[in-house]
Amino acid sequence: MEMKYRAENRQLTIRLSGELDHHAAKDLMDSIDRLLEQNLPVKTFLDMEGLTFMDSSGIAVVLRAKRRMEALSGSLVVINIPRQAARVLETAGLNRYVELV
Amino acid sequence: MKPKTTNYIVFECLSRSANEAFARGAVACFAAQLDPTLEELGDIKTAVSEAVTNAIVHAYPDTLGRIVVRARVLEEDILEISVRDWGRGIPDVKQARQPLFTTGGEERSGMGFTIMESFMDSLTVRSVQGKGTRVTMSRRIKPRRTGQ
Ligand SMILES: Nc1ncnc2c1ncn2[C@@H]1O[C@H](COP(=O)(O)OP(=O)(O)O)[C@@H](O)[C@H]1O
Ligand SMILES: [Mg+2]
Numbered sequence: 001m002e003m004k005y006r007a008e009n010r011q012l013t014i015r016l017s018g019e020l021d022h023h024a025a026k027d028l029m030d031s032i033d034r035l036l037e038q039n040l041p042v043k044t045f046l047d048m049e050g051l052t053f054m055d056s057s058g059i060a061v062v063l064r065a066k067r068r069m070e071a072l073s074g075s076l077v078v079i080n081i082p083r084q085a086a087r088v089l090e091t092a093g094l095n096r097y098v099e100l101v
Numbered sequence: 102m103k104p105k106t107t108n109y110i111v112f113e114c115l116s117r118s119a120n121e122a123f124a125r126g127a128v129a130c131f132a133a134q135l136d137p138t139l140e141e142l143g144d145i146k147t148a149v150s151e152a153v154t155n156a157i158v159h160a161y162p163d164t165l166g167r168i169v170v171r172a173r174v175l176e177e178d179i180l181e182i183s184v185r186d187w188g189r190g191i192p193d194v195k196q197a198r199q200p201l202f203t204t205g206g207e208e209r210s211g212m213g214f215t216i217m218e219s220f221m222d223s224l225t226v227r228s229v230q231g232k233g234t235r236v237t238m239s240r241r242i243k244p245r246r247t248g249q
Contacts, residue, residue: 022154023118026208053125053143055150059210084143091219092200092212 002050003031012041017050020085025057032065042074049080058085059092066098077101108134109173116157116166116186124170124184125149131172132180135242144220145180145240151213152184152236158205160188160234181239190230198226 001024004015014032018024036044046065048054062078069076077099081089089100110131114120125146132145149170156168169185191197198218203211218224221238228234 019122021118021121021150022158023121029208053146053150055147055154056210056212056216057154057208059212060208063210064207083140084147087140087143087220088147088216091216092210 001028003028005035007035007039007041010040010042011045012036012039012043013045013047015047015050017052019053020051020058020061021053021055022057025061029061029064032061033068036065036068036072040072041069042072044069044074044076046076046078047080048078048082048085051082051085054082054085054088056088056092058088059094062089062094062098075099104175104179107174107177109171111169111171113167113169116161116164116168116188118154118157120168121150121153121157124153124168128170128172128182132242135174135178135180136245137242138245141240141242145182148217148220148238148240149182149184151217152182152238155213155236156184156186156188156234158209160186160190162189175239178244179239179241181237183235183237185233185235187233190232190234191226191228192230194226194228 001018001020006013066076079101128149129142129146166188171183173181175181196202198214200215201211203209217238221240223239225237
């Protein structure tokens with residue numbers, strides 16, 4: 001699991017690549033928390049294009065990032081979701097809570 | 102009548118989270134002989150990841166324990182996977198299988214069983230408190246015509 005980010009004009013883009021499972025999720029959550037605290041974005045894009053695998057641990061990551069963004073009065077958008085990850089997010093009905101593009 | 106087993110693998114691992122990737126990868130390699138589509142393979146990997154993660158996270162919360170994974174081919178085209186642990190068990194399986202039910206706090210989503218259920222054709226959970234849990238799931242891989 002790898003994470004890269006770009007921040008400008010209080011807009012943050014977080015790019016994920018590799019496999020997002022429970023093993024990877026804990027560190028990733030901590031990293032995202034830290035990024036949000038440092039940058040205080042009003043809008044965060046979580047870019048999943050590079051994900052080769054994601055299980056339900058990814059749902060917890062997305063929901064947590066969403067809650068943190070709401071606490072900052074901002075919003076989260078999940079973009080470029082690969083097919084396998086999309087199936088996991090859809091099964092969880094996440095499209096009702098988070099903007100998935 | 103009992104279905105005929107045409108092939109199987111069994112492996113045991115310690116409940117370390119680094120083994121999640123190994124377990125789903127090993128089962129996916131084994132499943133390849135059924136010539137699944139990429140989507141079927143993704144579903145199988147996801148379901149295995151959920152079951153093995155549960156054994157790692159919930160069965161052995163503060164110890165390391167044994168996990169045994171078995172994958173079988175039944176009747177030529179059915180993949181059956183079982184994940185077994187000797188951990189603390191599930192007090193109420195019906196409740197545990199409900200969407201969003203979790204004892205794992207903010208780090209878990211409570212969607213593991215729901216995903217296993219919807220990505221596989223069948224899911225059976227047998228658990229005895231203090232003794233352990235066995236999750237068995239199966240999926241028929243539709244034979245495809247090759248060489249076109
Ligand atoms: N192998 C297991 N041993 C003990 N408890 C388990 C096991 N698998 C699942 N559980 C219980 O069932 C609940 C629901 O599991 P699941 O649907 O995968 O959601 P999550 O893992 O996100 O909590 C868990 O929170 C846990 O309480
Ligand atoms: Mg789970």
